Amino acid sequence: MDKFTCLLGYTPERIAVFRALKVGDLLCAVPAFRALRRAFPNAHISLISLPWAEEFVGRYAAYFDEFIPFPGYPGLPEQALDASRTIAFLQEMQGRNFDVVLQMQGNGTIVNAMVLLLGAKATAGYYPTQHAEQFCPDERLFMPYPPDEHEVKRHVRLMEFLGIPTQDFSLEFPLTKADARRAEALSAWSEIIQQPFVCIHPGGISARRWPASHFAKAADALAAQGYTVVLTGTQPEEQTVEEVRQQMHYPALSVAGATDLGSLGWVLRKSSLLLSNDTGVAHLAVALQVPSVVIYTTSRPEEWGPLNPQRHRTIREAEATDPERVIEEAMKLLAYQGFEV
Known part of the structure; x- marks a missing residue:
């Protein structure tokens, strides 16, 4: 009892x-x-x-x-x-x-x-x-x-x-038809779904973030393998997202400031991979079972990271001083899903 x-x-x-x-x-x-x-x-x-x-x-x-x-x-x-x-x-x-x-x-x-x-x-x-x-x-x-x-x-x-029986540690994020409608109403939606895409989320609430230049290089590496790059973020993060896009050599689509939590979840659920800082969207990827590579700049992955190391990769800031390690882990995850990279 x-x-x-x-x-x-x-x-x-x-x-x-x-x-x-x-x-x-x-x-x-x-x-x-x-x-x-x-x-x-x-x-x-x-x-x-x-x-x-x-x-x-x-x-x-x-x-x-x-x-x-x-x-x-x-x-x-x-x-x-x-x-x-x-x-x-x-x-x-x-x-x-x-x-x-x-x-x-x-x-x-x-x-x-x-x-x-x-x-x-x-x-x-x-x-x-x-x-x-x-x-x-x-x-x-x-x-x-x-x-x-x-x-x-x-x-x-x-x-x-407290004597309350527990089941497991799995996260969940219920998606609705309304989420789908809002996502599919995005101006970029028709372009997003033309081919496999990855989500890049360069913002976050942490005072320190992985550099925009590094996100741009990682995004270019994924785009070079044929993936559409979709940049996500909240309205206050639009400037950060634009910095990444301007430093990329390949084109990218941005939905920054255009999604709420549910429509972002729908977009993310359809993606092949998330690359982000340690912020809320990283936990959303875990809940939606979307493979992810997450860079930790201030928090500890032992405390906040995904519990499934097969589907998700956590990289400390000190291990990501250049984008190569992040790109390598992203490619491994995409290859594991059966996509040609």
């Missing part, structure tokens, strides 16, 4: 998960979300997250019943603080009378005190052991944060700690 049912004396009916982070962070937690829903199929499960995640909740309706926007909190950098909205948010959450709140934000610094203010009957999550603030609200429901664990496995371990 799970710990919540044991402590409460009944099966939880109202559960809230707090994870107010970016798309890659939420994708890495999907195996844990899946286990939570299977353990409590009749519960009303809410996700408290950043405004963008309303789309995520709609896509994962099998796991979540409601999206609750998080207005920010002092010390948490992901969302600008509006004190009046935060106070109103806390008051509203207390009125929800949650049976359970799960803190899946991180190691628990700052946030553990905040989630207690949500007023749930039981609150669970991680607590920090390698930080000056070692606040553990309840040793029965809070496990030591494992800093060296892979992000996907970390959240699955939390479920297991």
Whole structure:
């Protein structure tokens, strides 16, 4: 029996998960979300997250019943603080009378005190052991944060700690007919699908990215083998994408700034390969089972990289000072799929 049912004396009916982070962070937690829903199929499960995640909740309706926007909190950098909205948010959450709140934000610094203010009957999550603030609200429901664990496995371990059966570590990203319609409405779509194509994503949220000149050389090498190069990115990344295109010798198609998460997923699912920095789209490729080569400039692949080394290649920045290693790994993956390279 799970710990919540044991402590409460009944099966939880109202559960809230707090994870107010970016798309890659939420994708890495999907195996844990899946286990939570299977353990409590009749519960009303809410996700408290950043405004963008309303789309995520709609896509994962099998796991979540409601999206609750998080207005920010002092010390948490992901969302600008509006004190009046935060106070109103806390008051509203207390009125929800949650049976359970799960803190899946991180190691628990700052946030553990905040989630207690949500007023749930039981609150669970991680607590920090390698930080000056070692606040553990309840040793029965809070496990030591494992800093060296892979992000996907970390959240699955939390479920297991709470007595919730888990299945596997596989990511998933449901695609819809609406995603297909938006992707196929792209002005470049008819050109994209004429022959096998690869996606190049040179942007990312990291302060340091693999150089545009390196992406251009890698893209040219793939184009020379007959692949159409499709450059992807968000609207703020359009300048970075254009820098890559201008340095290429072969033509490339750009959908930067023209896709949302779902239509990008549809484009990516149809591609032969993704080449990108370590950012959200790399996790999307894992979820869609699209082969990828990912360059890690600031994060650790042991913590954030794909768990399938046959389908995905992770390369540290120090190993990619020139594009040759990246090109080599991309060619190996494409050859493995049976394409002539």
